[in-house]
Amino acid sequence: MKELEKRLNYTFKNSELLKNALTHSSYANENRAEGISSNERLEFLGDSVLGFVTAKHLYSMQPTLSEGKMTRLRAELVCEQSLHGVALDLDLGRYLRMGHGEEKNGGRTRPSILADAVEAVIAAMFLDGGIAAPESFIERMILSPESIEAHHAADYKTELQELIQQKNGQVLTYAPTGESGPDHAKVFSASVSLNGEVIGEGSGRTKKEAEQAAACQALKKLNK
Structure with a gap:
């Protein structure tokens, strides 16, 4: 547990809270007689707690974002995939108390179980040390500027679509424009057109990234 506390950058006053946070239901069921x-x-x-801290952070640190954009960004930041990544960074799976059957079925590496455990650890920190403890952890592990920018960038296509839909009869289309580089390091290019006229171009490591880059360029052009 001491090693995990170092990874969390937090020392529990009540270690039972952390132990409880790491106890999967399969373990509790197999040891029901022990309560x-x-x-x-x-x-x-x-x-x-995670939702509150994330909402507070976005409200304070992203003053130009609308309510709708903050809602979408918060959902992406606290989704299972994001929390699973946090669990992997902490190597949380190795600390879980899990039933034999669940462990044999790969539960220790299952994304949903690991994501749930991250939320449980956040609650344990809150109960042990107040809101400051999990807030520091969440800001460091989930709400870094790089993470927020990456998730925000992933929403350029949605933002462009919403902008275009403000007028009726607008048709937005994406098209691949090329690819280059070796198979292990390909770069894809794409364009986005409005009513048949190209309004943005971009490139990326995947076709989706290229479309996002094109949407980003289009937004900059339309918002001038």
């Missing part, structure tokens, strides 16, 4: 509780209640609380 062991699973981390499900902590997961419930942690989800709310």
